[in-house]
Amino acid sequence: MKRRSSSGSRFLWWLLWFSLALLQVWNHYRDKPPSLPPPKETRFVKLTDVRLVEDASNDGDSFKIEHGGSAHVLRLYFVDCPEKRQYALVKNRLKDQAAYFGGLSIEQTLALGHEAKVFTERLLNEQPFTIQTRWERVFDSARSYALVFFPDGEELSEKLVRAGLCRIHTKGTWMPDGRREYDFEDHLRLLEREAKAAHRGAWGIPK
Template sequence: MSIKAKSGGSWFTVLLVVAAIAVWAYDQKKALDHSPAKPSASRTEKADSPPKAKPAPPAAKGLEKIGGYEVYRNCTLVEARNNDGDSFMLKLPDGRQSEFRLYFVDTPESAFKSYKGGETNRQRIDEQAAEMGGITAQQAVQIGQDAKHFTLDLLASRPFDIYTRWDSPFHDNRFHAFVEVKQNGKSRWLDELLVEKGFVRIHTKGADLPDGITYAKQKAHLLDLERAAKKAEAGVWGK
């Protein structure tokens, strides 16, 4: 075989090798393009964080909205083990059931409870008692029971309206809401009535009202109602 023939054969071999490498690289790229993407750091952190409460199903078309809140008319109370003075299970007019919690106010625990692992709600009750005039834990629980009876009796007496944004800051499937009830023929916010009765501390999350009254103005109003309740020695303030 001549030198020229050998040189041509070598170049042909090199071309075959280069072509094979190119085909292999193309196949690898194609496989990567179609493989499932690895989760990013942010997605991994999100998965490791406490699960957020699932929002309610999409609202029906034409749902009434006021001030950024969805409005549900003629809601009713649903009997549930966890119903309390400031949180309760409700049935919406479309048949859905969800647990709601009042903005702005916190009623004391209505019972001493023990949980798995030996934990109790005693520390929370002590904190509530301290903020409500320094009463005893037993007195705080009694106020919690009074608040529970007042709220549940009122909600069970007739349908009422709620205003919610479906926010659940504690990720516990309880959604904050303003509850509008009828009291002596007038429309009232339930949280205001509880303050007037001396059944709550102004403690938890607040928000602007549906009618546009700001958070700051409403909190100042609630503090005025609380001062009046103290003067009248209503509820806890008469202990």
């Protein structure tokens, strides 16, 4: 009787161990749930009927807009366009921007910054656009980070990267359609490689 009891105990332990191992294998290979959406406080506010406001500080990635009778200064997520003028506070940033594009001169970098400003202003003046923002402040300034979408579905950072007029270098974010920050940045990197291969914008300037 004792031998049967011992054999039965071993069988139960073996069955328990096998069940636990099977559960671990199932848990490893089962379909994982989709990523949770960002918290409510990080969700975007959509602004329509927006227009660009002419301002001396406007450039390729930062500009003033008017919406609902109020003016706001916005700064793009993900990208950084070259400076359009040189002054003490941007001296090192200009050097970094010049180096990013393979060793441009400061004069070439400034010219590229002006080209980016014209590019962005032309798009915002000639096409309707929609703003997506969380009113997240840029450091301690009055500017807010934002995304700018056009009727073709593209965001302004995509168009700037595709044209070779910016570097991928600033704060990113979850996208309003649920794409993760790093997935969208990987997408921008792909567009940047295409711009390099086609020698667009900065990638076509003789060094």
